[in-house]
Amino acid sequence: MSEDRNIVIVGGGFAGTTLARTLAPRLPKGWRVVLVSEESYTTFNPMLAEVVGASVFPEHVVAPIRQMLRPGETSRFVMGRVTGVDAERQRVQAQTLAGPKEIAYEHLVLAFGTRAHLDLVPGLEQHALPLKLIGDALFIRNRVLQRITRIELEHDPAERRRLGHFVVIGGGFSGVEVAGALADFLRSAARYYPQVRPEELQVSVIEGGERLLAELPDSLDHAAARSMRGRGIAVRLNALAAEVDADGVRLTSGERLGAATVICTIGTRPNPLLDALPLPRLRGRIQTEPDMSVCGSPQLWALGDCALVHNQATRQFAPPTAQFAVAQARALARNLLARIEGRPTQAFGHVSRGMMATTGHLKGVASVFGLRLQGLPAWLLWRAYYLSRMPTAGRKLRIWIEWTWSMLFAADITHLRFTRTGEAEAEHSAAAAEALSRIQPQP
DSSP states (O other): OOOOEEEEEEOOSHHHHHHHHHHGGGOOTTEEEEEEESSSEEEOGGGHHHHHTTSSOGGGGEEEHHHHHOOBTTEEEEEEEEEEEETTTTEEEEEETTEEEEEEOSEEEEOOOEEEOOOSSTTHHHHEEEOSSHHHHHHHHHHHHHHHHHHHHOOOHHHHHHHTEEEEEOOSHHHHHHHHHHHHHHHHHGGGOTTSOGGGOEEEEEOSSSSSSTTSOHHHHHHHHHHHHHTTOEEEOSOOEEEEETTEEEETTSOEEEOSEEEEOOOEEEOHHHHTSOOOEETTEEEBOTTSEETTEEEEEEOGGGEEOEETTTTEEOOSSHHHHHHHHHHHHHHHHHHHTTOOOOOOOOOOOEEEEEEETTEEEEEETTEEEESHHHHHHHHHHHHHHSSSHHHHHHHHHHHHHHHHSOOOOOOOOOOOHHHHHHHHHHHHHHHHHHHSOOO
C-alpha cells in the first residue's frame, strides 16, 4: 500500500460508506480515502424484515461498496478484516485475500458497528435465530417454510401447534417489523399448504417493557399494538424471557410458550476488534469528544453504533440508528476537512427528523417532524424513505418493481438451498447407503 496521506475508514456500514462518499470528492490534492470492510457490500438492516417476508430478493437489500464508492484517485476500497492498529507508526493491520497488509494513515476513523449479543438469556445463543445480517433473514425465511412443511406431515395436534408458533423476542423497531412481515408471509404462503389450518400458525411478540416502540409517542405505540393484534399477532408486554430451549420460551412469570422457532431482535455487543484497541470506552462504546475525535487521540475518530457521540442539539448521547449514523458521517466529513485545512472543528448536533415502523402489509406508524401518521400513509412513507436511501437508479427501480409485484401476487415460497453439486451427490450417496443397510439382512 502506498504512503499517500490516507484517511482510513474501518467499517462498511451506513456510517462508513456515507463518510467515504461524502469526503472523497472534497479532499485536497494528495489525500485519499481508504475504506476497509470485511464484506464487499453494505446491508440496509431496516429492510431485513422485507427479506423475511419475501417482499424483496435478498440481494436487493445490500449495495456493493465499490459501486457506492466508485474507487479512483481520491478513494480506494480494501476488502479485509482489520486485526490491529499500530498507533505509534500510524498503521492499520488487515487480513485480506492476498494475505496480511499494512495501511498507513494520517487519520483513522472507526465505524465498525456492533455484533449480535446472544448471551442475554440462557439458551438464546443455542436455540434462537438472530436478525442482524442478510444471511440471518434468508435463514429465517427458509426455517419458516420448513416448519410449515413439517406441520403438513405431523399428526400430533400439540406438536403441530408448536411447529406453527413463531416467537419474536423484542418489541422495538426490528421486532415489530419482522413480526408483521412474518405474519403476512405465513398468511400468503398458507394457501399452498392445504393441510395446514390458519389457526395452527401463530406469531407472538414478547416485550419486557410496558409498550412497543418505546421511542415513539404513546399514541403510535397503541396504534402499532392494535394493528398487530388486528392481524392476529399476539403482543405480550411486560414479558421477559427467562430461558430459551428447543421447545420454546419460558418467561420470568413462569409461563411457558411452546414454539419451535424463536427469533431474537434484542441485544448488541461491541465488535471484538474493540477489545484489541486501548481506547476509552463508556457503556461498551468508544468515548468521543463533541467533534467525534477519540478522547486523547486527535488522529482517531469514531462514529456510528460503535461510538458514544454526544448530540449537542439534545444534550444527550446520539442513539445507534441509521439516521444518526448518516448525520454523524456528514458532520465528520466537515470536521476532517477542517482539520486538514487547519480550521476549528464543530461539535455534532442533529435533530431527529422522526421515526417510523411497518406493522404489516399496508400498515405502519410514523412520527415525522411532529406529524403522527398511522396505517397506509405511514407505510408508504416508510417505503419511500428507504427507497430514496438506496444507491443507484437501477437498484431503486428493481426494488420498486418487487414491492409492486408483492402487492399484487402471493409471496414467493421458494426454499433456497445453496448446495454445490459435490455436496448434493454426497448427501444422496449417504442416504442411499443408509436405506440399503435397513433392507439388507443382518448376519
